[in-house]
Amino acid sequence: xxxxxxxxxxxxxxxxxxxxxxxxxxxxxxxxxxxxxxxxxxxxxxxxxxxxxxxxxxxxxxxxxxxxxxxxxxxxxxxxxxxxxxxxxxxxxxxxxxxxxxxxxxxxxxxxxxxxxxxxxxxxxxxxxxxxxxxxxxxxxxxxxxxxxxxxxxxxxxxxxxxxxxxxxxxxxxxxxxxxxxxxxxxxxxxxxxxxxxxxxxxxxxxxxxxxxxxxxxxxxxxxxxxxxxxxxxxxxxxxxxxxxxxxxxxxxxxxxxxxxxxxxxxxxxxxxxxxxxxxxxxxxxxxxxxxxxxxxxxxxxxxxxxxxxxxxxxxxxxxxxxxxxxxxxxxxxxxxxxxxxxxxxxxxxxxxxxxxxxxxxxxxxxxxxxxxxxxxxxxxxxxxxxxxxxxxxxxxxxxxxxxxxxxxxxxxxxxxxxxxxxxxxxxxxxxxxxxxxxxxxxxxxxxxxxxxxxxxxxxxxxxxxxxxxxxxxxxxxxxxxxxxxxxxxxxxxxxxxxxxxxxxxxxxxxxxxxxxxxxxxxxxxxxxxxxxxxxxxxxxxxxxxxxxxxxxxxxxxxxxxxxxxxxxxxxxxxxxxxxxxxxxxxxxxxxxxxxxxxxxxxxxxxxxxxxxxxxxxxxxxxxxxxxxxxxxxxxxxxxxxxxxxxxxxxxxxxxxxxxxxxxxxxxxxxxxx
RNA sequence: GGCCCCGUAGCUCAGUUGGAUAGAGCAGCGGUUUCCUAAACCGUUGGUCGGCGGUUCGACUCCGCCCGGGGCCUCCA
Numbered sequence: 001x002x003x004x005x006x007x008x009x010x011x012x013x014x015x016x017x018x019x020x021x022x023x024x025x026x027x028x029x030x031x032x033x034x035x036x037x038x039x040x041x042x043x044x045x046x047x048x049x050x051x052x053x054x055x056x057x058x059x060x061x062x063x064x065x066x067x068x069x070x071x072x073x074x075x076x077x078x079x080x081x082x083x084x085x086x087x088x089x090x091x092x093x094x095x096x097x098x099x100x101x102x103x104x105x106x107x108x109x110x111x112x113x114x115x116x117x118x119x120x121x122x123x124x125x126x127x128x129x130x131x132x133x134x135x136x137x138x139x140x141x142x143x144x145x146x147x148x149x150x151x152x153x154x155x156x157x158x159x160x161x162x163x164x165x166x167x168x169x170x171x172x173x174x175x176x177x178x179x180x181x182x183x184x185x186x187x188x189x190x191x192x193x194x195x196x197x198x199x200x201x202x203x204x205x206x207x208x209x210x211x212x213x214x215x216x217x218x219x220x221x222x223x224x225x226x227x228x229x230x231x232x233x234x235x236x237x238x239x240x241x242x243x244x245x246x247x248x249x250x251x252x253x254x255x256x257x258x259x260x261x262x263x264x265x266x267x268x269x270x271x272x273x274x275x276x277x278x279x280x281x282x283x284x285x286x287x288x289x290x291x292x293x294x295x296x297x298x299x300x301x302x303x304x305x306x307x308x309x310x311x312x313x314x315x316x317x318x319x320x321x322x323x324x325x326x327x328x329x330x331x332x333x334x335x336x337x338x339x340x341x342x343x344x345x346x347x348x349x350x351x352x353x354x355x356x357x358x359x360x361x362x363x364x365x366x367x368x369x370x371x372x373x374x375x376x377x378x379x380x381x382x383x384x385x386x387x388x389x390x391x392x393x394x395x396x397x398x399x400x401x402x403x404x405x406x407x408x409x410x411x412x413x414x415x416x417x418x419x420x421x422x423x424x425x426x427x428x429x430x431x432x433x434x435x436x437x438x439x440x441x442x443x444x445x446x447x448x449x450x451x452x453x454x455x456x457x458x459x460x461x462x463x464x465x466x467x468x469x470x471x472x473x474x475x476x477x478x479x480x481x482x483x484x485x486x487x488x489x490x491x492x493x494x495x496x497x498x499x500x501x502x503x504x505x506x507x508x509x510x511x512x513x514x515x516x517x518x519x520x521x522x523x524x525x526x527x528x529x530x531x532x533x534x535x536x537x538x539x540x541x542x543x544x545x546x547x548x549x550x551x552x553x554x555x556x557x558x559x560x561x562x563x564x565x566x567x568x569x570x571x572x573x574x575x576x577x578x579x580x581x582x583x584x585x586x587x588x589x590x591x592x593x594x595x596x597x598x599x600x601x602x603x604x605x606x607x608x609x610x611x612x613x614x615x616x617x618x619x620x621x622x623x624x625x626x627x628x629x630x631x632x633x634x635x636x637x638x639x640x641x642x643x644x645x646x647x648x649x650x651x652x653x654x655x656x657x658x659x660x661x662x663x664x665x666x667x668x669x670x671x672x673x674x
Numbered sequence: 675g676g677c678c679c680c681g682u683a684g685c686u687c688a689g690u691u692g693g694a695u696a697g698a699g700c701a702g703c704g705g706u707u708u709c710c711u712a713a714a715c716c717g718u719u720g721g722u723c724g725g726c727g728g729u730u731c732g733a734c735u736c737c738g739c740c741c742g743g744g745g746c747c748u749c750c751a
Contacts, residue, residue, distance in 0.1 A: 043691070050694055060693050063731065073731080097694050098731095137751080177751055311749060339749040346751045406746060408678065436679070437745085460743070488713070508713085519699095520687070523679055525744070531700090532686065536713050538699045539687090546713050554710045606690065618688065621698085632706095632715045652710095674713065 017113065018056075018595075019602040021089060022046055025057055025103055032084045037069060052592045053585075055094060055102035062099040073099025107591055108578035114598050115569035115654050124164040127397025130357055131157050133433075134265065134272070135172040135403070137179040138254035140215045141208035142264050143471040144528055145404070145438045145464050151517040151667070152435055153402035154270040155613045158665045162604055168393060172353070173277040173381075175254040177346070179215070179466075181235040184250055186214040189231050190221060195249055202256035206475065208264075211257055216469030240343065242283055251279075262371050262379065264474050268510055269667050272379050274393045276356075280365050280382040281349050289363050290352035291338070299420035300337055310340030314413065314420075335413050347410050351417045358418075358426045359395030367393070398429040400611070405434045405523075433611050435522035439463050440472070441529045448472070461527040472528065481509035484534055485542075493673055504671040508542050511668040515541030518617040518666055539621050541668050544659065547624035549674040550631055551656035554649070558637050566653035572646040581647045589633075590651060593626045597658040604665065613666070620662045627655050 026044040033039040041064075049058040062073040062080070069076055077099045084093060091104040133153020136146045153169075160167050174180070187193045191214065193201070204210055222228050238246035258275070265271075281287060291312075294300045300312045313334040337348040355361040366386030371379040380390060403411060411432040418427040439461035442452055450470060456462055464471035486505035493501060516533050520526050536542040555562040565572070582591045596619075603619040606612075636652065639645035660670055 045691060045693085047691085047693075054694085058694080060732095063693070066731070100694070174751065179751070308749075313749095336749050341749080343749085345749075405679065407751090409746060410751085434679095439744090463744090485713095492713085524687075525680075527686080529686085535700075538713095540699085540713085542713055543699095550710075550714085557710050610690070612690085614688085615690075618698090625698090628711095628714060629716095632711065635709070635711085637710050 017110075017118070017601060018598045019605060021105055021110070022057060022602075025059075025087065025090070028084060028087045029059065029061065029080070032080060036079070036083060037065075039065070039068070049096075049100075049102055052595060053588050054096060055104040056595060057103040057105075058096075059101040059103070060099075061101060066099075077101050107582040107587070107594070108575050110598060111578040111582055111594050112570065112573075112575050114594065115566075115573070115650055117566075117657070119601065122164060125397070128166045128168060128395075129160055130168045130170060130394070130396040130399045131160070131402065131433075132170045132172055132399065133157075133402035134261070134270075135174070136261055137174055137177065137466075138257040138261065139179040139183040140212040140257065140466055141206070142261050142474040143464055143466065144474065144477060145471070146261075147268075147474050147477070147513070148435065148438050148517045148526065149402055149404065150265050150270050151268065151514050152433070152522070152613060154265075154268075155514070155518060155616075155666055156400060156402065156433065156608075156611065158667060159604055159607050159613065159616070162601075162665050163608055168396065169271065169273045170393070171272045171275050173254070173258060173275050174346075175250065175258075176236075176239040176278045176282060178232065178236065180250055180254050181232050181239060182218045183211050183215050183253060184235050184246065185231045186211075186218040186221075187249070187253070188235075189228075190214070190217060195245065195252070198249060199252055202252060206260065208257050208260040209473065209475075211253070212466075212469060212473065215466065219467045219469075239279075240282060242279065247279075259371065264478070266373060267475075267478055267506075268514060269669075271373055271377055273391075274367075275370060275379065275381040276353065276365060277382045278349060280384060281352055283384055284363060284365065286352040286356060286361060286363055287344050287348060289361050290348070290355050291344070293355070293421055294337075294351070294417065297421045299417055303334070308334055308336055308340075311336045312338035314417065347413050350410070350414050354399070354414050354418065354430070355421075356394050357396060357399050358423065360421075360423060360426065364394070367391075398431070400431045400433045402433040402435070405436050408432060408434055431611060433522075436525040437463065438526045438528050440470075441527045444472075444529050445470070447530065461525060477533070478509060478513065480530075481512055481534060482506055485509045485512070485536065488536070489674075496673070500672070504673060507669045507671045508536065508545065508674070511541030511545050511663075512536055513541070514667050515544070515617060515620075518613050519621075521612060521614045541663075541666075542674070544620050544624040544663060545668065545670050546674050547627045547631075548656055548659050548663070548670045549672075551627065551652045551659075552670075554636055554652055558649070560649070562653055562656055565649060566657050569650045569653060573643075573650045577643055577647050581644065590630065593623075593630050593651060593655060596623050596626055597655050600658045600662050603662075616662060616666060620659065620666065623655065623659055623662070627659070630655075 026046060029044050030041065033041060045060060045064075047058050047060070049055050062077040065076050066073045074095065077095045080101055081093045081095050089106050089109050091106050094102045094104065096102045131153055134146065134150045136142050157167050157169055187198050201207060201210060222232075235246055238244050239250055241247070262272070291300075300314055303309055303311050303313055314337050315333060315335075335347065336345060337351075338344050352361065356363065356365075365382040366384050367380045367390035368383045368386045369378050370381035373379065380393070401411065415427050415430050418430065440448075441461055442457050442459060445452055445456070445462055482505050485508040486501065489501045489505045489508070493504070496504075512535070513533070517526075519539060552562055555565065581587055582594065599619065603615055607615050630651070634648055636645065636648045639648060663670060
């Protein structure tokens, strides 16, 4: 096909789909207001009418203009409707209610564009995006709180990639901190294990579970006698120094636990590209480089008096203007970055890490391959002397840190440090992707066998605590979900092989879990409860998966391949057919399904702009719900009218495609049967 | 004490830039399977949107105060 023809074809359809029509409508309105009233509104509010019969877009514009133009809203709306003239791909504007202007699109146009899967080119911002998520301390098994983090992070990555962005996924490994030190203390002082014995233990299929219990034990041991904490201080010292027996043991343990975390997350189709470790931040002297910059820029100051005497501190809160030279900062407003013993705290290392992320540090990690996923993708880890032949990490344009809301202040400190260094551009592209924690309901805690105080029983939720060994381990939850799904699949599909049934059960389990973690908006604390998390009915992942499976079943039983059909709808359904079946009272109901299908990319844009994946979960559910209603009402294969049958099949094909696509962005696969 | 988050149906939650009659799932009650159809569908019960005041033509949404719940404010990470 000559390229000129392709260009014409693309231009013909460019501008379709929900968000593009919205933009076009706004432009026309803006032009009209300028032309007729000499008004230039900064924002044209466009919303969706409560019912599809009223149109596809609603403008409450006239209410806003009533005072400005000294006319009743209805009058203004009338003038706009009468005066605006034709708009491409819109049927007409209508006056409604007390002064709403509703816009109707040409349904058959939108439907044929959607069925042809026209996706207008979006302007993709330049530069790579870095998403940091998971970042679980490598000293114990991952729990449900980590699952929320990883699922949010992974879904956000998929959203960005859907929008055409290039994304690096990093998982920061704090392998030299207190938590790892504690578990080492457990192995050395409580278990009294040698390095060889520990090495043997790391080969346990769930070594992270062993550490989970040991970590809780160590915490209790510290409580028994404050002196026991000296062991931790010694271990921490050895880790910071490196190159000794304790550090070797720490490496053994943290890498083994890390490997387990990667396996756990891989069960949910969550992968990482690079694992930067704190040990390299220390040993490759990232901090020294960052420290020098921070001192030069005056971001850090050395305290010679008071409670922070001997520390390098940063001001907290608003940056004080340069003119205010003599401003003494209250001790409470100082953030200690370097302790009086010369060691650097967590935030300091984080500042160095973030300078590296933006390519501002002037140093780089060493890299080696650490983990190969079954699909062949390699995950790299930091090291001191690495493989020179490595991909380029860091040096990105934008970063998103998926970290829970409790660390908001530490995140702000890092951003302030960037600003203090004059990196405002980078600070503006630093997003703390903040979300609330996962807690347990008292009932759930009781089910798990924890003793609850009267006070705890009265709470609406209780915080998970790795230190106390209080929580639901990620693998346990996944196992339970798979077992539960497997039981159902076994009874529904006894004719399938064990392997097939297991695959389906796993997909359902993952769908249920990922959907569960995504359906809550980020600021909402999830009060975890097995009954809800294990549900496969109602607003759940399996509900949406089931809708797609039903759609596929229609094609299978009808002897069509759904993807082939979806790829060639135009030869089965004409624009005239779309016009015939999508209009009128009868058409409204099915049109609602088409309209919802057209909104997927629009919703994805909103998810990115607001860093809120929950909108996509909501969209998927609504689409599945509309489809189920449609499915129940229209026996498609039994439809006697051939052209109507083809139209109904086109409807199924498009919904199936959009739902599958949206689920994939949520990391949810569609089973072959359910 | 300072800062942040939450408070919407019995329970768990949506409600985006203020807009048309406040929605969904679960639970409850009553129905629907020789079908592409029950992990589903239909119907039904259930609300002083924590309270008071303010801004606005219009407030669940914005502002102020108060009440209740949670979190953060360590030379922890």
